Amino acid sequence: DIQMTQSPSSLSASVGDRVTITCRASQSISNSLNWYQQKPGKAPQLLIYVASSLQSGVPSRFSGSGSGTDFTLTITSLQPEDFATYYCQQSFNTPRLTFGGGTRVDVK
């Protein structure tokens, strides 16, 4: 099984900060990596697919990069509505999926 490890597990930031979240795969997954945002009590929402493509309707302050085993989600200027938990997910051996453990972004 492919394991996905996110870091950090949580971080504190302020509005306007640049935020970076890392996801590492236990083996190379090419660019088969998706990012989701989840707010309390809500279903996850797709932000980024195939490592760097922005899902329709997602603000351009979100971006993704990486390939192989190391990936990054960046929020260039954190907005109040961005405080949430973020998950990466590999789709390399789709339809079998694996999620990372999540990164909680809260207010500093």
Place this chain on the structure above:
Amino acid sequence: QLQLQESGPGLVKPSETLSLTCTVSGGSISSSSSYWGWIRQPPGKGLEWIGSVYYSGSTYYNPSLKSRVTISVDTSKNQFSLKLNSVTAADTAVYYCARRNAYYAMDVWGQGTTVTVSS
């Protein structure tokens, strides 16, 4: 616009079978580019993929749950279903259904349904 809605009992007794259904509206479950999946989230924890089904009936399960899970599809009703047997308190979670799109991402999710395992 494609929408998914989970339904089923919110309370299941230990050792019994959890049964949920996801109804797809605004699109066809028989789309050749879509897989349909179940994901769960225990209270305060992360997301766990349970399994996925294709409209043809092909299924794929999380190895850690495979012995207890059955996912099926009913194209006539535009629905797919989850059965998880021999449940314990560890199966208490919010259960989501979702669509995997042509880019292999889960792009449409149901709102989730809370299932509690308790006597």
